[in-house]
Amino acid sequence: MTYCVGLKLNAGLVLLSDTRTNAGLDNISSYRKMFFFSEPGERIIAVMTAGSLSVTQTTLARLQEAIESPEADESNSILLAPTMLRVADIIGNTLALTRAEITHRSRDLRQSQASASLIVSGQRKDGDMRMFLIYPEGNHIEATDDTPYLQIGEHKYGKPILDRVVTPATGLEDAKKAVLLSMDSTLRSNLSVGMPLDLAVIEKDALQVTEQRRILEADPQFTQMSQAWSNALRESFVNVKI
Amino acid sequence: MTYCVGLKLNAGLVLLSDTRTNAGLDNISSYRKMFFFSEPGERIIAVMTAGSLSVTQTTLARLQEAIESPEADESNSILLAPTMLRVADIIGNTLALTRAEITHRSRDLRQSQASASLIVSGQRKDGDMRMFLIYPEGNHIEATDDTPYLQIGEHKYGKPILDRVVTPATGLEDAKKAVLLSMDSTLRSNLSVGMPLDLAVIEKDALQVTEQRRILEADPQFTQMSQAWSNALRESFVNVKI
Numbered sequence: 038m039t040y041c042v043g044l045k046l047n048a049g050l051v052l053l054s055d056t057r058t059n060a061g062l063d064n065i066s067s068y069r070k071m072f073f074f075s076e077p078g079e080r081i082i083a084v085m086t087a088g089s090l091s092v093t094q095t096t097l098a099r100l101q102e103a104i105e106s107p108e109a110d111e112s113n114s115i116l117l118a119p120t121m122l123r124v125a126d127i128i129g130n131t132l133a134l135t136r137a138e139i140t141h142r143s144r145d146l147r148q149s150q151a152s153a154s155l156i157v158s159g160q161r162k163d164g165d166m167r168m169f170l171i172y173p174e175g176n177h178i179e180a181t182d183d184t185p186y187l188q189i190g191e192h193k194y195g196k197p198i199l200d201r202v203v204t205p206a207t208g209l210e211d212a213k214k215a216v217l218l219s220m221d222s223t224l225r226s227n228l229s230v231g232m233p234l235d236l237a238v239i240e241k242d243a244l245q246v247t248e249q250r251r252i253l254e255a256d257p258q259f260t261q262m263s264q265a266w267s268n269a270l271r272e273s274f275v276n277v278k279i
Numbered sequence: 280m281t282y283c284v285g286l287k288l289n290a291g292l293v294l295l296s297d298t299r300t301n302a303g304l305d306n307i308s309s310y311r312k313m314f315f316f317s318e319p320g321e322r323i324i325a326v327m328t329a330g331s332l333s334v335t336q337t338t339l340a341r342l343q344e345a346i347e348s349p350e351a352d353e354s355n356s357i358l359l360a361p362t363m364l365r366v367a368d369i370i371g372n373t374l375a376l377t378r379a380e381i382t383h384r385s386r387d388l389r390q391s392q393a394s395a396s397l398i399v400s401g402q403r404k405d406g407d408m409r410m411f412l413i414y415p416e417g418n419h420i421e422a423t424d425d426t427p428y429l430q431i432g433e434h435k436y437g438k439p440i441l442d443r444v445v446t447p448a449t450g451l452e453d454a455k456k457a458v459l460l461s462m463d464s465t466l467r468s469n470l471s472v473g474m475p476l477d478l479a480v481i482e483k484d485a486l487q488v489t490e491q492r493r494i495l496e497a498d499p500q501f502t503q504m505s506q507a508w509s510n511a512l513r514e515s516f517v518n519v520k521i
Contacts, residue, residue, distance in 0.1 A: 194439055196468050197436055197464045198512075201509060201512055201516075202516050210521070213521060218519070222439045225439065226435070226438050226439060262519060262520065262521050265518075266515065267443060269515030269519055270512075270515060273508065274460070276507075277504060279455060
């Protein structure tokens with residue numbers, strides 16, 4: 038399983054992903070699920086992945102191939118596409134095509150086994166920041182001011198905290214705290230979501246990753262925050278009256 | 280959808296269920312999902328239901344019929360069964376049989392559409408309090424000191440708070456608060472779980488329902504608790520440092 042969450046705020050994009058991949062409970066590995074495509078000062082695109090590793094790796098490899106191809110143009114390279122919407126379309130088409138090919142080649146795979154979803158976000162020069170959730174079928178939805186966050190994978194445990202504290206006006210420091218606490222709830226409840234974590238911030242109009250951090254298993258700062266949050270929740274519980 | 284949660288504590292059983300039933304988003308009704316079978320002073324059995332209303336209503340009707348039948352005996356009446364384990368077996372068998380009959384009769388129904396699960400809890404005179412989660416197939420698991428709560432239906436949103444505050448030693452007042460806050464998180468995140476709520480407490484060795492309350496939509500006490508919890512969470516969020 039996986040948990041990835043992205044916030045699209047007035048101040049920038051805040052992204053967090055776990056790294057656990059499993060093929061059954063007895064075959065657990067660690068794989069990065071957050072990827073960047075960039076031309077610093079021109080455009081930055083971040084992709085987070087959930088679902089079949091075979092599908093997401095192939096999808097990302099193809100996006101990279103298309104960028105490096107001599108035939109790269111506006112219609113197939115996400116670094117040349119004129120808008121973020123077009124970037125989302127290219128990624129959605131590549132994902133859907135990859136899934137179709139894999140299930141066609143391996144007929145024993147059910148559609149649901151070769152499923153994957155992505156969060157694509159970024160900004161191009163002179164454009165707005167945008168964030169899309171791309172479904173396994175290739176279509177997408179976009180984060181808005183009403184719902185300034187998107188989640189893929191095991192999203193339920195970590196949703197209540199986001200609903201309570203995140204608005205488009207949330208500052209970047211609070212936003213990092215919100216996604217880390219959202220992940221903390223998920224880690225506690227679902228063993229198949231696991232450390233290390235990848236955290237990234239892309240400030241508005243920076244057109245590059247402005248902060249990137251890998252949080253390891255025993256990270257003292259994360260552990261302390263997790264503990265402080267537990268204590269605060271228990272204290273709140275004691276103080277609330279019924 | 281549905282959310283039901285039961286706690287098995289040293290001091291007693293605490294049960295909470297919602298009442299929303301829907302056949303599609305445009306066909307929403309309110310149905311009780313908490314039922315009692317009792318012989319005061321001798322035994323008390325509580326059943327909470329999730330899943331297909333057609334399956335759960337028929338299952339409960341059959342349990343009642345078996346109790347009232349002239350052939351009622353230890354093997355088929357949950358009011359005569361010698362142990363709570365045997366009660367869980369009878370209810371599990373009745374559920375599995377009901378499902379099998381309904382899917383046999385209505386061949387267009389997929390197994391998954393005629394699915395239901397139950398939380399069965401209670402105590403008989405001279406026996407221990409016990410609580411079982413009965414799966415659609417009729418088998419069951421039991422609440423233990425390690426995991427003193429069971430949930431059916433939309434269980435994920437409300438699990439983090441239970442994991443953090445509930446132990447077998449939790450008192451009944453705190454337990455009521457815990458299940459109500461667990462429900463509060465679920466109500467906020469899933470529209471298909473809805474008020475009114477049914478709350479019940481069965482104190483240890485009382486062998487009857489010791490407290491029972493229906494909480495309506497605008498219940499001032501529940502609204503106030505929900506608001507206080509929201510405020511406390513926001514305050515905790517501000518105070519935790521990353």
